[in-house]
Amino acid sequence: xxxxxxxxxxxxxxxxxxxxxxxHVDFAAAAGEVHALxxxxxxxxxxxxxxxxxxxxxxxxxxxxxGRVVDFQSPRDAIDAGICMVHQHFRLVERFTVAENLILGxxxxxxRNFRIDPQVVEAHVRDLGVRYRLPxxxxxxxxxxxxxxxxxxxxxxxxxxxxxxxxxxxxTAVLTPDESEALFDTLRDMVAEGRTVVFISHKxxxxxxxxxxxxVLRSGRVVATVSTAxxxxxxxxxxxxxxxxxxxxxxxxxxxxxxxxxxxxxxxxEGDRGSTAVRGVDLAVRAGxxxxxxxxxxxxxxxxxEAIAGVRxxxxxxxxxxxxxxxxxxxxxxxxxxxxxxxxxxxxxxxxPNLSLTMNIDLKAYRHQALGPFLRLSKMRERxxxxxxxxxxxxxxxxxxxxxxxxxxxxKLVLAREFGGRLKVLIAASPTRGLDVSAVDAVHRRILEAAxxxxxxxxxxxxxxxxxxxxxxxxxxxxxRISEVxxxxxxxxxxxxxxxxAPRS
Amino acid sequence: xxxxxxxxxxxxxVAYGTPLLFAALGELLAERSGVLNLGVExxxxxxxxxxxxxxxxxxxxAAVTLILAVAVAAFAGAAVALIHAFLVITLRASQIVSGLAxxxxxxxxxxxxxxxxDLNLADVPANQTFxxxxxxxxxxWPIVGPIVFGQTPLVYASWLCVVAVAYYLxxxxxxxxxxxxxxxxxxxxAMGINVVAYRYLHTLAGGAFxxxxxxxxxxxxxxxxxxxxxxxxxxxxxALVIFAFWRPELCLIGAYFFGALQALAPELQARNISLxxxxxxxxxxxxxxxxxxxxxVSSRSGRRRLGAPAALGVxxxxxx
Numbered sequence: 170x171x172x173x174x175x176x177x178x179x180x181x182x183x184x185x186x187x188x189x190x191x192x193h194v195d196f197a198a199a200a201g202e203v204h205a206l207x208x209x210x211x212x213x214x215x216x217x218x219x220x221x222x223x224x225x226x227x228x229x230x231x232x233x234x235x236g237r238v239v240d241f242q243s244p245r246d247a248i249d250a251g252i253c254m255v256h257q258h259f260r261l262v263e264r265f266t267v268a269e270n271l272i273l274g275x276x277x278x279x280x281r282n283f284r285i286d287p288q289v290v291e292a293h294v295r296d297l298g299v300r301y302r303l304p305x306x307x308x309x310x311x312x313x314x315x316x317x318x319x320x321x322x323x324x325x326x327x328x329x330x331x332x333x334x335x336x337x338x339x340x341t342a343v344l345t346p347d348e349s350e351a352l353f354d355t356l357r358d359m360v361a362e363g364r365t366v367v368f369i370s371h372k373x374x375x376x377x378x379x380x381x382x383x384x385v386l387r388s389g390r391v392v393a394t395v396s397t398a399x400x401x402x403x404x405x406x407x408x409x410x411x412x413x414x415x416x417x418x419x420x421x422x423x424x425x426x427x428x429x430x431x432x433x434x435x436x437x438x439e440g441d442r443g444s445t446a447v448r449g450v451d452l453a454v455r456a457g458x459x460x461x462x463x464x465x466x467x468x469x470x471x472x473x474x475e476a477i478a479g480v481r482x483x484x485x486x487x488x489x490x491x492x493x494x495x496x497x498x499x500x501x502x503x504x505x506x507x508x509x510x511x512x513x514x515x516x517x518x519x520x521x522p523n524l525s526l527t528m529n530i531d532l533k534a535y536r537h538q539a540l541g542p543f544l545r546l547s548k549m550r551e552r553x554x555x556x557x558x559x560x561x562x563x564x565x566x567x568x569x570x571x572x573x574x575x576x577x578x579x580x581k582l583v584l585a586r587e588f589g590g591r592l593k594v595l596i597a598a599s600p601t602r603g604l605d606v607s608a609v610d611a612v613h614r615r616i617l618e619a620a621x622x623x624x625x626x627x628x629x630x631x632x633x634x635x636x637x638x639x640x641x642x643x644x645x646x647x648x649x650r651i652s653e654v655x656x657x658x659x660x661x662x663x664x665x666x667x668x669x670x671a672p673r674s
Numbered sequence: 675x676x677x678x679x680x681x682x683x684x685x686x687x688v689a690y691g692t693p694l695l696f697a698a699l700g701e702l703l704a705e706r707s708g709v710l711n712l713g714v715e716x717x718x719x720x721x722x723x724x725x726x727x728x729x730x731x732x733x734x735x736a737a738v739t740l741i742l743a744v745a746v747a748a749f750a751g752a753a754v755a756l757i758h759a760f761l762v763i764t765l766r767a768s769q770i771v772s773g774l775a776x777x778x779x780x781x782x783x784x785x786x787x788x789x790x791x792d793l794n795l796a797d798v799p800a801n802q803t804f805x806x807x808x809x810x811x812x813x814x815w816p817i818v819g820p821i822v823f824g825q826t827p828l829v830y831a832s833w834l835c836v837v838a839v840a841y842y843l844x845x846x847x848x849x850x851x852x853x854x855x856x857x858x859x860x861x862x863x864a865m866g867i868n869v870v871a872y873r874y875l876h877t878l879a880g881g882a883f884x885x886x887x888x889x890x891x892x893x894x895x896x897x898x899x900x901x902x903x904x905x906x907x908x909x910x911x912x913a914l915v916i917f918a919f920w921r922p923e924l925c926l927i928g929a930y931f932f933g934a935l936q937a938l939a940p941e942l943q944a945r946n947i948s949l950x951x952x953x954x955x956x957x958x959x960x961x962x963x964x965x966x967x968x969x970x971v972s973s974r975s976g977r978r979r980l981g982a983p984a985a986l987g988v989x990x991x992x993x994x
Contacts, residue, residue: 262853264853272850283846
């Protein structure tokens with residue numbers, strides 16, 4: 170590219186206490202390209218994007234737009250300069266309508282008036298929606314919209330604010346495969362008009378599918394910038410993690426031979442807001458089998474896992490482990506029956522963040538080891554030290570508090586605890602969400618080990634690649650109901666069902 | 675006809691409800707920006723004493739003195755609110771603890787009583803008070819006479835304030851920004867809205883309204899200074915905001931309802947009607963209702979359903 174890049178970062182350095190998040194990063198994206206920013210969690214992608222979008226200020230380095238140095242004091246400055254960011258956690262006011270949300274950021278058009286008039290904006294939104302294939306009702310309140318629709322609102326917002334540079338942070342994490350495809354189409358439309366898209370991801374396939382060039386970050390430094398056409402997923406992966414990647418592949422055993430260990434029949438449960446989240450689910454998982462529940466987040470998967478683990482009361486139905494019927498809403502009963510539970514919210518629910526590793530590892534098993542009301546601390550420390558070694562938990566020692574660990578190590582800690590008892594059933598809810606490639610790999614290996622040892626595994630995940638790699642059998646959850654996937658490897662069927670397109674049985 | 679119990683109750687409900695209404699409007703503005711202000715009672719008392727001080731010290735025309743007194747009361751309330759704002763917005767202290775501390779500091783056994791004693795304001799009649807605005811003949815008109823035309827200018831000012839606050843929140847650009855700050859400060863910040871400035875301004879405005887509410891006692895309802903003169907009106911105002919689902923027009927109705935309850939016991943007594951210990955239950959209903967409301971609101975889902983700002987009580991920190 171001989172011409173001046175639309176956006177350029179030179180020598181960006183950003184320190185956080187104890188961490189060098191960006192180390193002299195150089196990055197340039199041209200007008201009319203989708204430029205992917207690839208890296209593991211903690212590689213510095215988010216920090217870099219926050220610097221570009223004005224949320225953080227760099228310690229060193231400069232930002233150039235069309236060759237001119239700019240200085241962003243706040244996100245507003247970046248927006249005014251034409252840079253908009255679509256965050257992973259949407260920056261929308263849920264109780265506002267779509268139009269009101271757009272007015273909120275508007276300093277050029279209708280939002281400049283003292284009196285607000287949503288109608289002017291509504292027409293504009295409809296036009297943009299048609300032009301960029303982003304259909305959204307401008308009068309709908311954001312809380313009524315699906316996650317995919319909310320993302321459209323964010324992108325519409327960027328277009329409405331005449332963004333020339335759009336940054337998307339892991340945009341497909343909340344989308345169905347079809348919605349992702351539609352998003353890619355929209356992004357291509359946008360770059361065809363000469364805009365620039367910076368696409369942040371750690372998923373190789375979608376980077377390959379959507380981008381023109383890729384900049385790979387590792388440990389806060391730029392490792393390489395390559396043209397996507399010249400790169401294979403394998404070469405990108407090794408750039409990203411610094412070594413060749415061995416992916417876990419499930420040996421497909423004849424799992425149907427085992428006895429049914431976990432059985433849920435006509436299970437109903439309520440969601441947090443009082444609505445019914447799980448609507449009559451029937452499931453059976455055999456010993457040594459991995460049953461995966463696919464689906465877009467928010468379709469009742471979390472509530473299903475919690476209801477089986479006893480963390481959430483069920484309103485109807487039964488859960489059995491072998492022949493034992495579990496009491497509703499009694500996690501201790503589930504634990505005694507041999508149910509291990511890896512919750513989705515690992516820091517909030519999986520560990521006690523301020524307790525030491527030792528305490529966390531024995532959070533469930535201590536009852537068998539204690540002397541009446543007294544804990545046997547030296548024994549507990551020994552067990553903790555053994556678990557740290559066996560599960561390869563990277564921690565200063567058994568005394569370290571759980572919330573000082575990284576996400577991957579917290580997850581290993583949770584697994585060490587849940588595998589500690591006499592495990593018959595493992596419920597793993599989004600066990601690898603937000604983890605980097607090496608931690609994902611470790612978690613996958615543990616789950617496979619459990620299945621090989623005869624544990625019935627219920628894996629709940631939004632990551633289709635993960636499900637395809639691990640599962641023996643797949644079901645899809647949509648609006649609280651479950652439908653079986655006939656052919657295990659049929660991605661089209663799974664996607665269709667994730668979007669609710671399956672005929673209800 | 676104008677002496678019938680119902681008319682008298684409505685008329686006194688409007689009069690007694692006005693301090694509640696001012697304080698509730700102020701609390702509503704602060705809460706809509708995400709700041710829970712439990713210091714209202716303290717701010718009302720400081721406003722009450724400073725307003726009264728002004729009419730005792732300033733010797734100008736009645737109108738000038740009284741307007742000045744209201745301004746001083748508003749300023750005093752805002753000054754106390756500044757303490758709360760600094761603690762909870764800048765230092766990100768717990769809004770509940772800070773609000774309680776402010777009420778204890780400024781309230782009946784604190785700053786307001788000290789000022790009242792130190793400035794020799796207790797047990798003296800007021801030099802100036804607010805009187806009914808319209809001439810006596812209009813006050814004698816049936817029904818609307820006592821209810822509408824028998825009121826002080828503070829009452830009419832409070833009506834203007836209700837309209838202004840409602841319009842401001844629903845129809846104006848800054849009003850939209852405040853609501854965004856109270857609902858989703860992260861989103862508002864990303865859109866370039868200065869969350870800290872909006873929260874400061876609306877907490878201070880809330881304090882000013884509370885100060886005016888307090889001055890309504892000492893300048894109109896019972897024109898004198900007695901320590902603790904507001905008698906818990908600040909707490910009722912906080913509950914009122916919740917009763918009103920955070921909407922200004924409903925604050926008005928609620929305020930007049932509680933005002934009428936306060937008038938009920940003396941009015942029944944004056945007419946020799948006995949309904950048992952009337953004073954006990956009319957006086958305790960607002961507090962009992964407040965307790966019930968606070969219990970409901972303390973659950974997250976309860977709050978959402980009632981329409982509380984989603985970020986109410988949550989300090990905003992940009993760097994996550």
